[in-house]
Amino acid sequence: MMTASRLHPQLVLLMELQDLRSQHRELGEEEAVREVEETHFQIDLEKARIELAEKIEELEAALDSSARRRYEQIRPHRDRVVVPVINGVCYGCFVSIPTATVGDEGAREELRGCENCGRFIYILS
Amino acid sequence: MELRELFTVDAVKLELEADSKDDILKELIELLGLDEKSDTILFKTLKRRENLGSTGIGKGIAIPHCRSLVVNKLCLAYGRKPGGTDFSSIDDAPVHHFFLIVAPPLEVSNQYLPILGKIAQFAKDPEIPGRLESISEPEEFLDLLKEKSTR
Numbered sequence: 001m002m003t004a005s006r007l008h009p010q011l012v013l014l015m016e017l018q019d020l021r022s023q024h025r026e027l028g029e030e031e032a033v034r035e036v037e038e039t040h041f042q043i044d045l046e047k048a049r050i051e052l053a054e055k056i057e058e059l060e061a062a063l064d065s066s067a068r069r070r071y072e073q074i075r076p077h078r079d080r081v082v083v084p085v086i087n088g089v090c091y092g093c094f095v096s097i098p099t100a101t102v103g104d105e106g107a108r109e110e111l112r113g114c115e116n117c118g119r120f121i122y123i124l125s
Numbered sequence: 126m127e128l129r130e131l132f133t134v135d136a137v138k139l140e141l142e143a144d145s146k147d148d149i150l151k152e153l154i155e156l157l158g159l160d161e162k163s164d165t166i167l168f169k170t171l172k173r174r175e176n177l178g179s180t181g182i183g184k185g186i187a188i189p190h191c192r193s194l195v196v197n198k199l200c201l202a203y204g205r206k207p208g209g210t211d212f213s214s215i216d217d218a219p220v221h222h223f224f225l226i227v228a229p230p231l232e233v234s235n236q237y238l239p240i241l242g243k244i245a246q247f248a249k250d251p252e253i254p255g256r257l258e259s260i261s262e263p264e265e266f267l268d269l270l271k272e273k274s275t276r
């Protein structure tokens with residue numbers, strides 16, 4: 001479970017955005033996903049990709065300027081812009097995060113990133 | 126991994142109360158026992174998947190599914206709606222049986238797609254809707270999964 005009450009509002013938006021990006025990437029690149037969605041669920045893959053891309057743009061535009069600046073710095077280099085920290089390890093780069101960064105104090109006020117890979121992080125236990 | 130091992134009785138609800146598509150999704154999400162913010166994010170992600178095309182695959186069965194950052198392992202739930210409800214299904218028929226599947230974006234064991242396929246296969250068994258109707262305790266649902274997976 002997440003320590004939810006402490007989620008930064010911009011982080012919530014970033015997580016929604018990342019979920020959409022996962023969907024968009026899978027429907028485009030993962031053959032197994034494309035097959036399941038097409039055969040069992042009769043999805044029009046290309047139409048779905050376009051709809052998702054539009055939604056992604058919409059959410060990107062809703063980010064505040066500081067979050068968007070960081071998001072745009074990370075995005076060109078990383079598939080995943082937001083990643084969980086599980087048992088003190090960043091699930092983007094798999095490097096341990098110092099407990100001072102992981103600690104909950106001030107989490108709501110600031111949008112935190114992994115010091116090693118720069119991705120936005122949230123705690124998942 | 127067998128389907129039976131991925132469900133718990135807490136994630137089985139035989140009398141869904143909601144009447145609309147959105148509320149059914151929310152009620153299914155509640156079965157996973159996440160926190161409130163996670164529920165909200167997950168609802169939006171599932172809803173966006175539904176907007177691409179209903180996960181109602183016909184014959185009274187729907188399989189809402191997505192990957193989401195809010196879970197750290199594969200999570201499944203089953204809900205039954207006596208009388209059924211409109212879920213914009215492929216065959217336009219009301220949906221009585223809902224299988225929710227949520228996976229993290231990165232899974233070491235890569236279970237998401239095989240499990241999604243297994244549930245879809247399970248649901249296509251012509252015997253299944255009738256058997257699901259006759260269940261009176263969550264344990265019987267788990268027994269049915271076990272019975273069907275050993276064949």
Ligand SMILES: [Zn+2]
Nearest residue numbers: 090093114117
């Ligand atoms: Zn990292």
